[in-house]
Amino acid sequence: MSLESARALPERALLDEMLAALDDESQIDRLVELFVIAPEPERARACERPLTEAQSRLLHRYAERMADLAARNASESRLFFGVTALVIENGRLGLDPVTRILVLLYDSARRITRDGELFRRAADRARPDLARILLGFAET
Numbered sequence: 001m002s003l004e005s006a007r008a009l010p011e012r013a014l015l016d017e018m019l020a021a022l023d024d025e026s027q028i029d030r031l032v033e034l035f036v037i038a039p040e041p042e043r044a045r046a047c048e049r050p051l052t053e054a055q056s057r058l059l060h061r062y063a064e065r066m067a068d069l070a071a072r073n074a075s076e077s078r079l080f081f082g083v084t085a086l087v088i089e090n091g092r093l094g095l096d097p098v099t100r101i102l103v104l105l106y107d108s109a110r111r112i113t114r115d116g117e118l119f120r121r122a123a124d125r126a127r128p129d130l131a132r133i134l135l136g137f138a139e140t
Helices: 003-008 011-021 025-037 040-048 053-073 076-089 095-112 119-121 127-139
Strands: none
Touching: 003 040, 011 025, 011 040, 011 127, 025 053, 025 076, 040 076, 040 127, 076 119, 076 127, 095 119, 095 127, 119 127
């Protein structure tokens, strides 16, 4: 999908198109931005949309990289992007790998801020079982 055609799509269609075409980590920043501003029904639909195993792993690698970049650059936005990528992935490969990556993000968050707000904000957008895990990190 070209940038020009992407700009012509409504936000809803763009979120769907980006998820369908997700094949490169460079696309995830924009995907997260669209996800965050999308209305609740569209976010829920995005979280339930089928992803390939490769797409799920791409979101996992991105979140791991965001944990590293956040710690190195003291960047709360990188933390939020990493956590939100995991919300989009929605535990499709199981919650164990997501929890392992959340530990990395949490460790980075503890270096930057003592506030668990970013985990609470992400929990607002997550499915119930993932939201409980995120809230657990927010409260520690």
